Amino acid sequence: MSTLALLLTQVVNALSQSALLFFLGVGLTLIFGIMRIVNFAHGALYMLGAFVGYSLAHWAGTFWLALVLAPLIVGAVGAAFELGILRRLYRRDASAFLLVTFGLALVVTEAVRLIWGPDALQVPAPKLFSGVVFLLGEPFPAYRLFLVAAGAVMAIAIWQALERTRLGLLIRATSQNAEMVHALGIDVNLVRSGVFGIGCGLAALGGVLAAPLVTASHAMASTVIIDAFVIVIIGGMGSFAGSLIGALLVGFVQVFGNYYLPDFALAFMYLLMLLVLVVRPGGLLGKEA
Amino acid sequence: MTIRPRLTRRAVVAGTGAAVASPWVWTSARAQAGGMIKIGMPLALTGPLGSVGQQQKRGAELYAKLQNEKGGILGRKIELLIEDTVGNPATCVRKAQEMVERYDCRLLTGITLSSEALAIVPKLAEWNAIFISSDNGDGRLTAESFVPNFFRANTSGxxxxxxxxxxxxxxxxxxxxxxxxxxxxxxxxxxxxxxxxxxxxxxxxxxxxxxxxxxxxxxxxxxxxxxxxxxxxxxxxxxxxxxxxxxxxxxxxxxxxxxxxxxxxxxxxxxxxxxxxxxxxxxRYAFTIDTPANKEFVELWKAEHKTVPDTFEGEQWQCMKVFEAGITKAGGIEADKLRPALEDLTIESVKGKVLMRKCDHQGVQKxxxxxxxxxxxxxxxxxxxxxxxxxxxxxxxxxxxxxxx
CATH class of the missing domain: 3.40.50.2300 (Response regulator)
Incomplete structure (x- = not known):
């Protein structure tokens, strides 16, 4: 393998990992931006997305339907949770949200175990992307290229939605001053339910997309929640662009770090976070803490 | 108003007991608690190796169920104490210690990770407990980290x-x-x-x-x-x-x-x-292994689970058979009696003949x-x-x- 081919495959690998991390991070950061809630159930909902995706893909015989419906279903679960439970807690302090979202994580994890059983389940990559593409003569999984494209499309779509649509305007306004938005006659509660649902749906989208790489498994929830927090802390809590930069940094550091210094594979992400916290305690694009 | 202090106190004690007792402890039969053979299984039921722990659990549970239907071992029913360690050695030691000290359980098996097993073995003498591994791969357990109360029924790494x-x-x-x-x-x-x-x-x-x-x-x-x-x-x-x-x-x-x-x-x-x-x-085990004992086991498994047994379900089954033969030969479960009984014990298992050799307590098998x-x-x-x-x-x-x- 030539050095150039190696570099290229590693870059695309890093981009594909960053795409998966981005779906997690952006959902978490949107929810935090609007509601000032750290959603501990984010990893569990990511896992739920993978399992719902498994069932849909098997039921419909196509991955694409799972890719569309699983995020919608999990998003609806998230919105219902906001409506039914979180809404009652807004006058309490932050610890109430930590407890209740942690509780949701436990409930989702056990529910998945009861419904789908304890074993990992296979979600094959869609036929269209199950082969390899040659990058400078080196075979590379087409599915990973698809992940890069999906990540880029979603990043642009979310960015445009935040900047150009009325919902985006409301989200940005609510995150800056919810009381003022409320005073202007907007139903802030509806915005909150919507954003919580969207954030959960994005996590589920990440889960469905990750499933062909790692299978749908229970450990997804616990291993991924830490990555999501690290991304949000690096990028800055509540910052959309920050979550994108955080995901890219973590993706690249993990892939290149693992390759050149495999013994320190676990440490790189945390070292990066430490560095960011020392230089900019509020995260790269966050408000100064 | 009638006051029934005895009933109330009993209710309180029962309630407290239920609250204190760990929710994972599974009691298969309640009667004759003193006479039961308790086998402790601190398993990694969740975490990255959760699927292995789940297999060990199923393997032991089917064995206990069928053996108890036959009257248990030496006429004593088998009770499995099952706890989740998440694969963490410190948690595993704590849960095993609890089984030994609180429930007076002196037989251990099913510890999922070798790192957990390596943390457990130095404690066995102090606990006066016998641990028969059903899946621990690390070679050191029967080499430099070997202790007399440890046996390995499974194929090692x-x-x-x-x-x-x-x-x-x-x-x-x-x-x-x-x-x-x-x-x-x-x-x-x-x-x-x-x-x-x-x-x-x-x-x-x-x-x-x-x-x-x-x-x-x-x-x-x-x-x-x-x-x-x-x-x-x-x-x-x-x-x-x-x-x-x-x-x-x-x-x-x-x-x-x-x-x-x-x-x-x-x-x-x-x-x-x-x-x-x-x-x-x-x-280490495959349901396609061609031995009479395995054919019988696969049929029993299918009748219970409607599917074929997996690697660690077979390994755990073999391990339980070693327990059974050892306890029967020793006439009891006390470590001092069971250890010599297990040494150089031979059983006809799902994988064919298995000899628990005396020198390092490794199960010699195909x-x-x-x-x-x-x-x-x-x-x-x-x-x-x-x-x-x-x-x-x-x-x-x-x-x-x-x-x-």
């Missing part, structure tokens, strides 16, 4: 590596690279395999270790391909194994090199499907090389036995992890 190396000798693969999980078992097995390859004059190009819970195996796959080796040796389990196999298939790694693995489990074959076809490895194939009647690929190696070849010399020939 070095034995699995040995089977692969005996197969490599047959298949004439000339160069290897190795990928292992970055903890006790992974390092130990890769080391044994490396030594074996060096003795066979096979070019061992290099090795790399991945932390448990790795989601992206692309860098490791790149390294394996770059090595240019003819074969790759894998020491992976659980979710890591699934992730690696799924991703390696997407890279079409198997078209470049032979993929050999230290252990093949059905749970992984179900999880990754066709991505596992063609994989060759040692199976080794099986299997190939993953698709077969009619199964909705997932299955392991087919392609070579059976005699126990003398697969079991290392006493207290050793390496082989001399």
């Amino acid at each position: 070095p034995m699995g590596a040995r089977v692969v190396s005996l197969y490599v000798k047959q298949a004439k693969i000339k160069s290897f690279f190795a990928l292992g999980l970055d903890y006790a078992w992974g390092h130990n097995s890769v080391q044994v395999f490396e030594d074996e390859m060096k003795r066979l004059k096979v070019n061992f190009i290099g090795k790399v270790f991945a932390p448990t819970g790795t989601k992206d195996y692309s860098t490791y796959i790149t390294k394996i391909r770059q090595s240019g080796a003819e074969g790759v040796y894998l020491v992976l389990a659980g979710d890591d194994n699934n992730a690696f196999l799924a991703q390696a298939a997407q890279y079409q790694l198997a078209s470049k090199m032979a993929m050999l693995t230290e252990q093949i489990e059905l749970v992984a074959l179900r999880a990754v499907g066709d991505a596992s076809v063609g994989l060759i490895g040692s199976a 080794g099986f090389a299997v190939k993953v194939v698709k077969k009619e009647g199964f909705d997932h690929p299955i392991p087919e036995v392609i070579s059976t190696f005699p126990a003398e070849q697969t079991t290392p010399p006493c207290n050793k992890m390496t082989y001399e020939d």
Whole structure:
């Protein structure tokens, strides 16, 4: 393998990992931006997305339907949770949200175990992307290229939605001053339910997309929640662009770090976070803490 | 108003007891508590190796259920104490200690990770407890870390590596690279395999270790391909194994090199499907092993679970059979009686004859090389036995992890 081919495959690998991390991070950061809630159930909902995706893909015989419906279903679960439970807690302090979202994580994890059983389940990559593409003569999984494209499309779509649509305007306004938005006659509660649902749906989208790489498994929830927090802390809590930069940094550091210094594979992400916290305690694009 | 102080107090005591008692403790039969044979299983039921712990649980539960229907062992019912350790050695020691001290349980099995087992064995003498391993791979448990109250009924990591190396000798693969999980078992097995390859004059190009819970195996796959080796040796389990196999298939790694693995489990074959076809490895247990005891066991398993038993379900079953034979021979479960009874005990097991040799308490047993194939009647690929190696070849010399020939 030539050095150039190696570099290229590693870059695309890093981009594909960053795409998966981005779906997690952006959902978490949107929810935090609007509601000032750290959603501990984010990893569990990511896992739920993978399992719902498994069932849909098997039921419909196509991955694409799972890719569309699983995020919608999990998003609806998230919105219902906001409506039914979180809404009652807004006058309490932050610890109430930590407890209740942690509780949701436990409930989702056990529910998945009861419904789908304890074993990992296979979600094959869609036929269209199950082969390899040659990058400078080196075979590379087409599915990973698809992940890069999906990540880029979603990043642009979310960015445009935040900047150009009325919902985006409301989200940005609510995150800056919810009381003022409320005073202007907007139903802030509806915005909150919507954003919580969207954030959960994005996590589920990440889960469905990750499933062909790692299978749908229970450990997804616990291993991924830490990555999501690290991304949000690096990028800055509540910052959309920050979550994108955080995901890219973590993706690249993990892939290149693992390759050149495999013994320190676990440490790189945390070292990066430490560095960011020392230089900019509020995260790269966050408000100064 | 009538006051019933006795009833109230009893209710309070019962309530407190229920609240204090751990929710995972499963009591199969309540009567004759003093006479029951308690077997403690601190298992990794959740976490990356949760699927292994779940298999061990199912294996032991079916055995206990069927044996209790027959009246138990020595007329005493079997009670399993099952707790989740999440695969954490400190938690495992704490839960095992609780079983010993609170429930007076002196028999242990099913400890899922070798790192957990290595943390447990120094405590066995103090606890006066016997621990029969059903899946711990680390060779040190019957070598430098050996303690008299430890027995290993299962095929160890070095034995699995040995089977692969005996197969490599047959298949004439000339160069290897190795990928292992970055903890006790992974390092130990890769080391044994490396030594074996060096003795066979096979070019061992290099090795790399991945932390448990790795989601992206692309860098490791790149390294394996770059090595240019003819074969790759894998020491992976659980979710890591699934992730690696799924991703390696997407890279079409198997078209470049032979993929050999230290252990093949059905749970992984179900999880990754066709991505596992063609994989060759040692199976500590496979439902396709051709022995009368195994045929009987597979039928019992099908009747209960409507499916065939997996690797650690078979291994746990064999381990329970060792307990049964040992306790029957000793006439009790006290460590002082059970230890000598287990030494040089022979049983006819699902894998054929198993001898619990006295020198290092390793179960001397056959080794099986299997190939993953698709077969009619199964909705997932299955392991087919392609070579059976005699126990003398697969079991290392006493207290050793390496082989001399």
